[in-house]
Amino acid sequence: MPKTATPGPALPWPGPAPAPAQLHRIALVDVNSFYVSCERAFDPALAGIPVVVLSNNDGCVVARSDEAKALGIKTGEPWFKLADAAPRLGLVQRSSNYELYGDLSSRVMELLGRYALWQEVYSIDESFLGLAGTAAELDAQGADIRAAVARHTGLPVCVGIGTTKTLAKFANRIAKQNKHLGGVCNLDTMDPDVVETIMSRVPVTGLWGVGAKLGKRLHALGIRSVADLKAADPALIRSRFSVTLQRTVLELNGTSCLPLEEERADRQQLIFSRSFSAPVTTAAEMRQVMSIYAQQAAARLEREGQHARVLTAYAGTSHFSQKAASFPSVTVRLQSPTSDPVVLTRAAVGALEDSIVEGVPYTKAGVMLSGLSDAGAQPVFDEFVSAHEHRHLGELLGKVADKYGAASIGLGLAGLSSAKPDWTMSRKFSSPRYTTEWEELPVVKAC
DNA sequence: AGGACAAAG
């Protein structure tokens, strides 16, 4: 209740109620168990049962439903350790279906943007939103957002509202963990004593930016809970730890230190890296890998209108094998910044040529492009541009791939689906690409 | 400037 400081003439009763304060707040909206929820949105049979989504090559668990969490399944758990017990547990697994998740993500983000003064898309399933209104109106907006996302996409979200990004993140966590809040936690309308109690119970590692290592070091100073960190001296935290953690302390106390991140077009580097489903043991196969990875990387550069000046090609053996480890990595400076698939492919294949030992079982490889610049930012000396670059091959390949699919065209063996090598990613439990492929649209039967 | 490390999702 706002105080009225100056005693003025007596208001007639009933007088106009004092206008509640208009607040500007930050909301963090996050889809619950995003990948699992995407799978469930198109397969009702998955509702209410333990479900996990697996990483590339069906290697390990990357997302779990609440029921799977209740079974004690951890993120990162290798699928081969769960596979045998799965039927007995009633556990259902899905391969990652990034086409589906990416498409649903953009639908959710577009929807969220309609409810906000500003929006920062933070990850595939999270967005910061700028909201304004009275404390009660903010509660209502949170509920509206939840309902709208559920209605339009079938996905469950939680909304955390606070004065800073860190507090909004924290509130979101509270909303997720306390079902009775109905998926919305607004720190303004919560009893301050309750907030304090919760902060003293949540371990400091539950905060955004505080992982296991930092948690251990904080523990040594007697800082165990969120409340402990909130009460810590920011200057001490700065000197013993980092500016990042100091900002966390300030943000917990309501001082915004983390600005709205602008959409940054000038990305620093681009990596295309994958583990193989079966080890690659020959130089010939590795050349093929490099060729395909370099083309993927080139296609992304092209799409984003950037050029690279430096290319690094690398490969590696398994970290889990007892045998001799080998991690060859070669960096080459390109003659001029380019996104040309022929130049990049040649560079990647050539780079590892002398480093690959025949017979060594490589389990992963990658192509990293750095020294990135906007295409056309600086004019390139014509003498340095190869003939085919003038023909804009990358652009052409991109157009063909857009029209006929990624597997329709490529240099060398890339694009020849009939010649699919046996190291390519395996996704044995994938759901259909319901929303991005005509052939895989869900079929609805009405009686 | 660039590598090691930490963190996040």
Add this chain to the structure above:
DNA sequence: TCTTCTTTGTCCT
């Protein structure tokens, strides 16, 4: 036989 991938930031050299 089976253990993700990508990006960002800080600190240190």
